[in-house]
Amino acid sequence: xxxxxxxxxxxxxxxxxxxxxxxxxxxxxxxxxxxxxxxxxxxxxxxxxxxxxxxxxxxxxxxxxxxxxxxxxxxxxxxxxxxxxxxxxxxxxxxxxxxxxxxxxxxxxxxxxxxxxxxxxxxxxxxxxxxxxxxxxxxxxxxxxxxxxxxxxxxxxxxxxxxxxxxxxxxxxxxxxxxxxxxxxxxxxxxxxxxxxxxxxxxxxxxxxxxxxxxxxxxxxxxxxxxxxxxxxxxxxxxxxxxxxxxxxxxxxxxxxxxxxxxxxxxxxxxxxxxxxxxxxxxxxxxxxxxxxxxxxxxxxxxxxxxxxxxxxxxxxxxxxxxxxxxxxxxxxxxxxxxxxxxxxxxxxxxxxxxxxxxxxxxxxxxxxxxxxxxxxxxxxxxxxxxxxxxxxxxxxxxxxxxxxxxxxxxxxxxxxxxxxxxxx
Amino acid sequence: xxxxxxxxxxxxxxxxxxxxxxxxxxxxxxxxxxxxxxxxxxxxxxxxxxxxxxxxxxxxxxxxxxxxxxxxxxxxxxxxxxxxxxxxxxxxxxxxxxxxxxxxxxxxxxxxxxxxxxxxxxxxxxxxxxxxxxxxxxxxxxxxxxxxxxxxxxxxxxxxxxxxxxxxxxxxxxxxxxxxxxxxxxxxxxxxxxxxxxxxxxxxxxxxxxxxxxxxxxxxxxxxxxxxxxxxxxxxxxxxxxxxxxxxxxxxxxxxxxxxxxxxxxxxxxxxxxxxxxxxxxxxxxxxxxxxxxxxxxxxxxxxxxxxxxxxxxxxxxxxxxxxxxxxxxxxxxxxxxxxxxxxxxxxxxxxxxxxxxxxxxxxxxxxxxxxxxxxxxxxxxxxxxxxxxxxxxxxxxxxxxxxxxxxxxxxxxxxxxxxxxxxxxxxxxxxxxxxxx
Numbered sequence: 001x002x003x004x005x006x007x008x009x010x011x012x013x014x015x016x017x018x019x020x021x022x023x024x025x026x027x028x029x030x031x032x033x034x035x036x037x038x039x040x041x042x043x044x045x046x047x048x049x050x051x052x053x054x055x056x057x058x059x060x061x062x063x064x065x066x067x068x069x070x071x072x073x074x075x076x077x078x079x080x081x082x083x084x085x086x087x088x089x090x091x092x093x094x095x096x097x098x099x100x101x102x103x104x105x106x107x108x109x110x111x112x113x114x115x116x117x118x119x120x121x122x123x124x125x126x127x128x129x130x131x132x133x134x135x136x137x138x139x140x141x142x143x144x145x146x147x148x149x150x151x152x153x154x155x156x157x158x159x160x161x162x163x164x165x166x167x168x169x170x171x172x173x174x175x176x177x178x179x180x181x182x183x184x185x186x187x188x189x190x191x192x193x194x195x196x197x198x199x200x201x202x203x204x205x206x207x208x209x210x211x212x213x214x215x216x217x218x219x220x221x222x223x224x225x226x227x228x229x230x231x232x233x234x235x236x237x238x239x240x241x242x243x244x245x246x247x248x249x250x251x252x253x254x255x256x257x258x259x260x261x262x263x264x265x266x267x268x269x270x271x272x273x274x275x276x277x278x279x280x281x282x283x284x285x286x287x288x289x290x291x292x293x294x295x296x297x298x299x300x301x302x303x304x305x306x307x308x309x310x311x312x313x314x315x316x317x318x319x320x321x322x323x324x325x326x327x328x329x330x331x332x333x334x335x336x337x338x339x340x341x342x343x344x345x346x347x348x349x350x351x352x353x354x355x356x357x358x359x360x361x362x363x364x365x366x367x368x369x370x371x372x373x374x375x376x377x378x379x380x381x382x383x384x385x386x387x388x389x390x391x392x393x394x395x396x397x398x399x400x401x402x403x404x405x406x407x408x409x410x411x412x413x414x415x416x417x418x419x420x421x422x423x424x425x
Numbered sequence: 426x427x428x429x430x431x432x433x434x435x436x437x438x439x440x441x442x443x444x445x446x447x448x449x450x451x452x453x454x455x456x457x458x459x460x461x462x463x464x465x466x467x468x469x470x471x472x473x474x475x476x477x478x479x480x481x482x483x484x485x486x487x488x489x490x491x492x493x494x495x496x497x498x499x500x501x502x503x504x505x506x507x508x509x510x511x512x513x514x515x516x517x518x519x520x521x522x523x524x525x526x527x528x529x530x531x532x533x534x535x536x537x538x539x540x541x542x543x544x545x546x547x548x549x550x551x552x553x554x555x556x557x558x559x560x561x562x563x564x565x566x567x568x569x570x571x572x573x574x575x576x577x578x579x580x581x582x583x584x585x586x587x588x589x590x591x592x593x594x595x596x597x598x599x600x601x602x603x604x605x606x607x608x609x610x611x612x613x614x615x616x617x618x619x620x621x622x623x624x625x626x627x628x629x630x631x632x633x634x635x636x637x638x639x640x641x642x643x644x645x646x647x648x649x650x651x652x653x654x655x656x657x658x659x660x661x662x663x664x665x666x667x668x669x670x671x672x673x674x675x676x677x678x679x680x681x682x683x684x685x686x687x688x689x690x691x692x693x694x695x696x697x698x699x700x701x702x703x704x705x706x707x708x709x710x711x712x713x714x715x716x717x718x719x720x721x722x723x724x725x726x727x728x729x730x731x732x733x734x735x736x737x738x739x740x741x742x743x744x745x746x747x748x749x750x751x752x753x754x755x756x757x758x759x760x761x762x763x764x765x766x767x768x769x770x771x772x773x774x775x776x777x778x779x780x781x782x783x784x785x786x787x788x789x790x791x792x793x794x795x796x797x798x799x800x801x802x803x804x805x806x807x808x809x810x811x812x813x814x815x816x817x818x819x820x821x822x823x824x825x826x827x828x829x830x831x832x833x834x835x836x837x838x839x840x841x842x843x844x845x846x847x848x849x850x851x852x853x854x855x856x857x858x859x860x861x862x863x
Contacts, residue, residue, distance in 0.1 A: 020842045021517070022753040022828035023774060024437070024596065030786050030835040128784035128836070281788075356789035356802050400803065405432075407820040408667060408797035409677040 030127075033281055033351070034087040041094045041262075041346055043272040048261035052102035053158050053166040053190065056261045059100055059109055064093030066113035074122050088127045092116055095135035095350075098262025098342060099386065102168050103156055108146055112138035132393045133350045136386045143382040151382045154193040155258025159185030166190030179248055180256040196258030197337035198376065200245050201330075252336045262346075263339045273345030282349040285358055289365025290344040290372075291335060297373040298334040299327065340372060343385040353393040360396075360403040367392045429675050431668050433796045434660040435829050437753070440596035443725040444718045449603050452728045452739070455530055459511045460486065460497060460733035463522040464765040465569045466515035468493030472525060476507045483709045486525055489561070495571055496561035498709035500731030503527035511735075512761045514749050514768065516568040517826070517845065519759055524733065541705045545618055553622045553704070560703040562710055565696040566590075566666075567750060567767040572619075572696060579623045582685035586627045586674060587620040591694050592657065592664030594633060595751035598770050600714040601694040602636055603727045608698055609643045615697030617650040618704050623690060628652045631669055633659050661753070662827035666691040668796050680822045681852065695766065713766050721745065721773035734764040739771045748772040753828040783836045791830035791840055797823040801830045801840055808843040816847045824848055 049057045071089040075081070096116055100109060119141070120134030121127070143150050156171035162185050171191035185191070247257055255265030262269070276282040299319040319327035335341070348354060348368050355364050368389050375384035406412060463469035470487035480486055480499040487497035506526045512519035545553060558573035579587075589612065591601045605612055613630065620628040630647070632640060634656040647654050655673065657663055663672060667684055669691065671677050676687035684691070699710040715730045722740050730739075736747050736758040746757045750769055764771070791801035800819055807816040821844060830840040 020831075020839055021750075021755055022832045022841065023748060023755065024752050024832055025837070026833050026835075028835050029837065030783055030788075033786070033788065033835055126784070128786045280790075351786050351788045354787075356787055356792050356800060358793070400800070404800060404819070405798040407680075407799055408671065408823040408825070409680045410820060410823070411679070 031087050034091050036279055037276065037281060038091045038094055040272040040276050041098060044098055044262035044265055044269050044342065045094060047255060047265035047268040048102065050164050051158060051255055051264060052261055053164060053168045055168045056102035059102060059104060060097035060261060062106060062109040063097035063100060063113055064090060066110045067093030067096065067117055070114050070117045074118060089117065092134050095346060096138050098346065099135060099139040099260050099339065101150060102261050104150065108142050111145065112142040115141035128352055130352055132390050133347055133353045136347055136390055140383060140386055140390060147382065153195065155196045156191040156193050157256055157258060158191045159183065161185055162190040180251050194258055197246050197252065197333060201334055201337060246333055252333065260339060263342045266336055266341050269341045269345050283358060283361055286349055286354065286361040286365045287344040289362045290348055290369040293366040293369030294340055294373045295331055295335060297370045298331050301374065301377055338376060339383060339385045343389055348389050353396060355396050355399045355403065357403055357405060360399045363399050363403060364392055364396065428657065429672050431672060431796050432798060433794045434662060435794050435833065437596055437661045441599050444599045444716055444727055445602060447726040449607055449714055449727045449729050452730055455734060455738065456528065458500060458503065458527040458530065458731055458733035459509055459524040459735060459763050460500065460527065461511050461513050461522040461524045461763060461765060462487050462497060464495065464513055464563065465571055466513060466520045466522065469523050470494045470497050472508065474505055476505055478505050480505060483711065493571065498561065498711050499527065500711035500733065502531035504529040510761065511763045512759050513763065513765045514567060514756065517756055519762060524763065543705060545704050550622055550624050553618065556704055557622055557700060560710060562699055562703060563696065563766045565693040565699065565766045569765060569767040576622050579685055579690040582688065584623055584685055584688050584690040585625050586629065586689040587616065587623055587625040588669060588673060588689055588691045589616045589630045589694060589697055590664060590666065590669055590691050591630060591632045592669060594659045594661050594664045595753045597718045597772050598716055598751050600716045600727050600769055604694050604698060604714055605632065606639050609640055610646050611701045612694050612697045613643060613646050613650050613652050614705065615701030616652055618700050619692055619697060629673055630654045631657055631673060635659060662796055662825065662829065665796065665825040665827050667825050680820055713764060713768060715764055715768050716770035718770065719772035719774040721775065730764050732765055736762040736764060736771050740773055742773060745773065748774060753832065754826060782838045785836050785838060788835055790833045794829045794833050796827060796829065797825055799824060801844065804844050804847060805838060805840060808847055813847065813850055817851055821847045822852055
């Protein structure tokens with residue numbers, strides 16, 4: 001069935017480039033795309049360096065440096081030509097640094113870079129040919145290999161007076177941690193060790209940590225009867241729980257929370273991502289689809305609530321359980337915590353591993369957002385959003401084949417299941 | 426009246442400032458002409474003159490042998506020196522053609538307007554068709570086609586709409602615009618003649634919205650001739666015939682069939698002028714308005730060039746071969762290339778930087794900007810892997826060869842050339858979908 005022909009190669013010297021139409025070229029080259037994306041990705045990186053101190057800068061430098069060195073060694077050893085490789089290696093390193101926790105020992109970035117460059121990119125043939133976003137390959141690989149050091153229960157954040165020059169590794173555990181602003185560093189330490197918001201939100205729904213569970217549903221029959229909850233069973237409502245266990249919303253936007261180097265500062269991520277949208281390197285539909293589908297899934301998917309007497313019950317539609325205000329707060333915290341924003345703006349939009357057409361990108365984004373939130377809510381994975389993007393990257397060729405716009409001259413409607421007539425008529 | 430638009434496309438740089446205000450002028454001094462006997466690439470006419478003979482301007486120097494060849498007239502009073510071979514543009518390539526070499530040219534008579542005879546308004550379509558077939562007229566679109574064959578084909582497809590394509594939305598091209606400014610009534614009358622010969626009910630002149638103010642005084646003439654003048658935005662490639670017909674009529678030709686299957690026939694502006702001058706004034710079609718421009722060119726302007734002018738004589742092209750046609754879909758002139766009725770422009774521009782092509786990074790810009798909505802990156806994969814069947818299923822034959830994908834490609838891949846090769850491999854033979862004109 002498949003017909004293979006030998007076509008004359010226009011890349012042969014006689015017909016290369018200048019001898020065939022068009023004789024005008026748009027100025028933007030692939031290198032420009034990588035450089036601009038690199039510059040945009042440096043914005044959350046710098047924010048992360050400010051928030052997590054000099055050690056985060058060292059981790060980032062290690063990521064970038066080992067990516068570049070490993071790529072060069074690989075191409076030197078295998079004698080394959082580096083196709084646009086240099087710039088893309090820097091970009092991969094920066095993206096990897098964005099996803100890396102700030103406190104990791106030195107060997108983890110090196111291993112992640114090796115996975116990113118060799119497994120993620122080089123074995124597929126380099127730039128333009130890989131299936132999975134290379135930085136995510138490296139990140140997920142180290143998340144699996146070094147599970148314990150990379151997924152601690154308590155993540156460090158620098159105190160306000162130790163920003164930029166504090167040492168992230170000297171942290172003291174603070175629990176519960178209500179707010180960051182106005183709290184000076186504890187003696188003999190530069191940082192607080194706190195539970196990251198994503199874990200707290202997950203804790204809200206897990207049965208074995210009932211002490212966290214603010215999501216206690218007031219029994220329906222009591223409410224119907226107009227009775228008050230007995231004082232010993234009185235528990236804060238959803239919003240109260242969220243607000244008391246989690247940092248305030250402005251600190252979430254600024255990024256003062258546990259997380260990877262570039263994952264936390266939502267404002268900078270959004271601004272840098274919008275710059276990429278403005279340059280046309282990212283279609284707005286893709287991050288929008290990811291965030292919107294994640295929001296819908298979080299608002300609808302059932303969460304496990306602790307009942308008044310210790311039993312657990314599943315409740316659909318968290319948006320509406322305790323009123324829209326508490327529900328929206330819950331949804332917004334779910335979106336801002338974890339790595340979703342960085343994934344939506346920088347990692348899912350990697351050109352090679354996303355679908356090409358706009359419709360395909362929307363499908364891809366819906367899949368990414370929904371899978372990320374489902375994995376976070378129901379599967380105990382270290383980096384659910386990154387895993388979700390890798391899963392959807394796998395389906396990218398299929399989505400590209402399925403989603404095709406109507407070409408010029410193609411009938412709008414075709415009778416179902418009729419075979420296409422051969423064109424050579 | 427509102428018109429549809431098309432998805433994709435691109436705004437090219439305007440780049441017409443050098444020539445858009447320069448009036449049509451004759452080329453100062455030509456020393457020799459090589460008038461091609463087969464300007465349409467096939468069916469050479471039979472030479473009916475001797476070497477060493479002097480011919481007068483407008484004298485018939487070659488006779489059509491069959492339906493596919495054309496009568497050829499001498500553009501100027503000259504001395505015949507013999508038969509030679511030249512290259513004429515045919516779509517995206519040049520094909521050799523025999524030619525009559527003329528030297529010792531007299532000054533060409535410029536704009537010698539003989540009194541117009543408006544009897545064509547009352548003559549029957551058959552008589553008009555016979556008259557047009559005698560004149561050696563062509564469609565003046567690339568690829569070139571004899572006008573009588575074009576009219577026969579339009580009759581066969583029962584075309585009800587005739588469109589004069591004056592969009593000309595590639596950089597540098599201004600010939601049609603100047604023609605419309607200076608000889609607008611001839612364009613309109615010629616369009617009406619062709620429409621009458623095809624017996625079409627609807628006659629449309631599509632022009633660029635930016636220039637429509639310059640054509641204002643023609644409104645009355647349009648109404649009298651039954652021509653609707655429509656201004657369209659200039660997003661490239663609205664001048665591609667298939668896209669123009671889609672925008673104007675919302676009809677699209679099915680894959681692999683001729684554009685006339687939509688019931689619309691598209692002609693160029695110079696074909697209208699030539700038809701008018703032949704039918705009403707009896708002037709032979711021997712010239713063509715050609716834009717000579719480009720940043721490397723010493724002369725800029727719109728010139729009335731005799732057919733058979735060597736492209737190399739139009740400037741000092743030492744470093745680069747001149748470009749035949751627009752910069753988006755033209756091709757480099759070989760040494761023997763001559764001006765034919767398909768020549769819109771002869772440009773001397775900096776060649777696009779010969780950066781080495783890198784692998785496709787799947788940015789998707791080619792797909793976003795493709796006016797035919799093709800997934801060009803998938804077609805590129807099909808090309809690299811040699812999968813014709815996959816390309817056929819991706820509707821590669823819908824391509825209009827506008828060049829937008831190569832223009833936009835950040836990896837500098839020759840996508841247009843690759844897609845064209847896939848098309849040719851699936852559809853050998855002459856181009857089926859009419860290629861982009863302006």
